[in-house]
Amino acid sequence: MQFWCSAGPLNLPWTWTWTAYVGVWLFLILLVVGMTAWNRAGARRAGLASTPPVHPLFVLGVVVLWMALDWPVGPLGAGYLASVHMLQFLLIGLVAPPLLLRGISPAAQAMVAGSKVIKQVTSPIFALLVFNATVLVTHLPFVADALMQSQLGSMFIDLAWLATGLFFWWPVVVDLPVRAKFPPPLRMLYLIGGLMFSPVMFGLAGFLAYSETPLYGWYELRPPVAGISSHADHQAAGALMSIGGATIAFVAMSVIFFRWSKTEG
C-alpha cells in the first residue's frame, strides 16, 4: 500500500500486481465531498428548497481522474513509461477539469463570483499563462526527473496539472464571473492559442519526439515494460501530447461552436 503513485526504486521492474493508493482515494473522496458541500452551500444561500442533483459530467470527471491517478495508469505513468505519463497529463489537465467544472451549480458559482481571487485566477490571460507555464515547468527534464522520484513530488505534479487545468478551463466552461465578457469566438481563439497550437505544447512534443536521446532519465533508466524502448516511448509521448492536446481542443471548440450556432440561429 502506498499513499500516491510512485514506481519506487529505479531497478524495480514493472509487474501487474495491484497496489492500493490510499491518497488517491482520499483525494477523490475529498473532491466529491467538497463539491457537494459547495453546491449545498450555494443552494442554501440562494434560498433553494433542495440541492441540485450531481451533474453526470462531474461524475465522469471524477472517474477520469480516478483512472488517471490510480493503478495501473498512475504508477506506470509515474515511473515507467513517459507515454503513459503524457496520457495522465491529458486526462488530469485537459479532460477531467472541464468535466469537473460542470459539477459547479449556478448557485455555487454565484457564491464565488464576487471573489477577487476567483476573478483573478479564472481571467483568461492569467489562466492561459499559468497553465502553460505549469505544463512547461513540470515537463522540464530536470524538474520531472527530480519530482517523479518521490510520491510527494509525483503528487505535486498531478495536482499542479489539475489545479491549473481547472483555471484554464474555467472561463470556457463556467458562466461566472467572466464568461459574459468572453464570447464563443474568443473562447475558440483561446483554445487555439492556449492548447491546439500552444508553443509550449508543440515545443515539448517536438523535443520528446525528435530528441536524439531520451529526455527523461527517470523513464530511460527504468526496466523496460513489454519490450518498449525508451526511444519509442518518448516518441509516443511526444505524439500523444501534440495530437491529444489538439484533439481535445478541437472537440471543445466544436461543442462551443454548435452551442453558439444554436443560440444565434
Added chain:
Amino acid sequence: MSVLRAVLAPLALGGVLIFAACTPRGSESSDSTTADARTATNDASGFRGVITSPAREKPDFTLTDFNGKAFDFRRATEGKVALLFFGYTHCPDVCPLHVANIAAVMQKLPFEARDAIRFVFVTTDPVRDTPARLKEWLGSFDPSFIGLRGSVDEVNRILYALRMPAIQQSDAPAGSAEYDVGHAAQVLAFGLDGLSRLEYPFGIRQEDWAHDLPKLARGELPAGATPVAPAPGAAASGAAAGGVSSPGAPIRIAAAIVPQPATLTEAALYLVLRNTGAEDTLYAVSSDIAQHAELHETVHPSGGGMDHMSQRNAAIVGAGQPLLLMPGANHVMLMNLSRRPEIGSTIPIRLRFRRAGDVLLPASVVAYGDVERLLAAATASIMK
C-alpha cells in the same frame, strides 16, 4: 472567502496527511546508486564514465560464443574498444537497460566509430542462457553484440581477475525455475590500448554513452591518464582493425571489405575512406596473402560495348575528400591469392600514400550479398 476556505480545506488536509504518511521511495538505496554514479562521474576527465583507478588490464580468457566457437577475448578485441558486461538474459532490470542503451547509441554512431567498438556480454547464468537464447536476446538489441558463455567457475575467475564481485545466485522458489542472479552492474570499457580506465555503472544514460563512445573509438584517454605503449604490432593492427586510424592520422578508413572469392585467382578489395589532410595520392596496395595488388577502374565505353577493367597507377584523394573504391567503379584487385579467406576473417592490407605514408588495416572478408549494404553504410557515415 468562507466558501473558498470550505473548498480548499479538504485539499489542505490532504496535504498534511501526505506529509505525515508518505515516505519518498526515491530515497531508497537503488536510486542512490544512480545518484552516486552521477556524482562519481568525473567531468574533469572529459568522460562521463567513472574513472577506475588503478586501471584494469584486459583479461586473458577464452569462452564459447553463442555460435559455439571459442572466443579469445583479448585477441578478438585487440585494437578495438571492448565494452565488457557480465549479466544474464532473464535479468529484469540492469542488463536489458545497459544493453538497450548501448545499442540505441551504437546505431547512431558513424560507421567508423561503430566498427571500432565491440560489445561483449558474458552470461552469469549459463544454465538458462543457452547459446540460442543468448543469440536471440542480444540480437534483438544489436546483431553485432557478442554473447559468451562459460561455467560459473570460469566466469568467477574472470571476475576475480577484474576485481569484481563473484556471481551470486538466489534460491528459486520451490517448484519454480525463476531465480535472480546477483552480478556487477557496471560495463567496463577497455580502450584501444587494452586498459580499462573507465566503467559505466547503472544510471549511465544514453546521452552519456553518446558522449563517451566516439571519444573512446578515437582512442582518446581520460584527462590525466598516461598512455601505455601498445604491444609490438598492436598499434598498426589496432588502428586498422577497427577501420579507424590512430587519432590525428589524415586517412580515416570507414570500410575495407573483401567479398569472399570463389577461386584463388583474384579477389576484389573495396574501400571507403576520407582524407582529412592535404591532397594525397594512393599509389600502391599490397597484402600478405596476394602476390600483388592492382588498382583498377571500370571503363564504360562511350560508344557502347562491354565495360572492361583498366589498370591505374594511382588514385588522387583531394584534401578533405572521400575515396570510394566500389563495385563497378574504381577498386583494388588482389591477384594470385595464397589461400582462400574465410567469411568473418580478416586480410592484412597495406595502403601506400605519398603524404600520409603507409596505412595498415585489416579488410573484412564478407559474403557477396553483404557488400552493397556494408559499403552503403560506410559511405553514408563518411559523408556525414
